[in-house]
Amino acid sequence: MKxxxxxxxxxxxxxxxxxxxxxxxxxxxxxxxxxxxxIFPKGEKLPSDWFTGNAFLSPLVSQDKNNNFSxxxxxxxPNARTVWHTHxxxxxxxxxxxxxxxxxxxxTAQFIxxxxxxxxxxxxxxxxxxxxxxxxxxxAITNFKDERQVTWLQPVSDEDFAEAxxxxxx
Amino acid sequence: MKxxxxxxxxxxxxxxxxxxxxxxxxxxxxxxxxxxxxIFPKGEKLPSDWFTGNAFLSPLVSQDKNNNFSxxxxxxxPNARTVWHTHxxxxxxxxxxxxxxxxxxxxTAQFIxxxxxxxxxxxxxxxxxxxxxxxxxxxAITNFKDERQVTWLQPVSDEDFAEAxxxxxx
Numbered sequence: 001m002k003x004x005x006x007x008x009x010x011x012x013x014x015x016x017x018x019x020x021x022x023x024x025x026x027x028x029x030x031x032x033x034x035x036x037x038x039i040f041p042k043g044e045k046l047p048s049d050w051f052t053g054n055a056f057l058s059p060l061v062s063q064d065k066n067n068n069f070s071x072x073x074x075x076x077x078p079n080a081r082t083v084w085h086t087h088x089x090x091x092x093x094x095x096x097x098x099x100x101x102x103x104x105x106x107x108t109a110q111f112i113x114x115x116x117x118x119x120x121x122x123x124x125x126x127x128x129x130x131x132x133x134x135x136x137x138x139x140a141i142t143n144f145k146d147e148r149q150v151t152w153l154q155p156v157s158d159e160d161f162a163e164a165x166x167x168x169x170x
Numbered sequence: 171m172k173x174x175x176x177x178x179x180x181x182x183x184x185x186x187x188x189x190x191x192x193x194x195x196x197x198x199x200x201x202x203x204x205x206x207x208x209i210f211p212k213g214e215k216l217p218s219d220w221f222t223g224n225a226f227l228s229p230l231v232s233q234d235k236n237n238n239f240s241x242x243x244x245x246x247x248p249n250a251r252t253v254w255h256t257h258x259x260x261x262x263x264x265x266x267x268x269x270x271x272x273x274x275x276x277x278t279a280q281f282i283x284x285x286x287x288x289x290x291x292x293x294x295x296x297x298x299x300x301x302x303x304x305x306x307x308x309x310a311i312t313n314f315k316d317e318r319q320v321t322w323l324q325p326v327s328d329e330d331f332a333e334a335x336x337x338x339x340x
Contacts, residue, residue: 066313115209141311
């Protein structure tokens, strides 16, 4: 009789543990899916002349008679970043997912994360992108001046990117 | 002896059920918290002259020498909406959370949801807001013309709001 009770206890405890673990795993996967669903589609891969690593653009608004800007959602996978560049009439970044970096020439890089806003001045050499470890998605609102939006410059070297990751301020 | 096995089975089954239910509840609450964390702060309640119900504004970008627009994140709790209004130089809505409604004068209302973009023409009477059942958050990019952004008109009546909820197209 004692054996039967012991066996039953073990069986039921095992069933309980399996159920507990299974329900935790299922919920974690469900949470992961729900939390990983980005707001906008990822869009098309951006050209490597202007974007190092895997960066994607989902266009949202084109320049028109009212909107003297274009806007898009840009996804940077870890390590991806723009090359150095300037905007003749500035640009606004609204970070909507993840965490990344923003750096102006001659200044320390800054960490930027979900909820941050960066108002980039005109004609200021800068770059932005993911960190080495984290993905980042931002909406970019880029103003036009005489039909131009951007002047692309040289890539951000791996050394400078590593330095930015190491020394960026919050 | 049979009684002991029966009692033990009941006890262990009860414990298993409690654990299962508890872990489901805990995970649902955790998911609710993580999924409900909005990107931008909710901000301040908007005036009832121009917004029916509970609507809030988190300003993101002010008009400046480069940005001929202001941008903000607007949260509409269920039932909340703008009054009817026009923009002299249009407005862009980027829906970043939830689901709501957009309606132009004389047209059927449209459901708008996370990931949608609405490019509102100039001088077009319209309103936007939550549905009766769901919250909605959008970024609004509102252009200036001669220092003006908006002309506020009359509220959306409860009858018209109910009608919009009932007849809106996807």
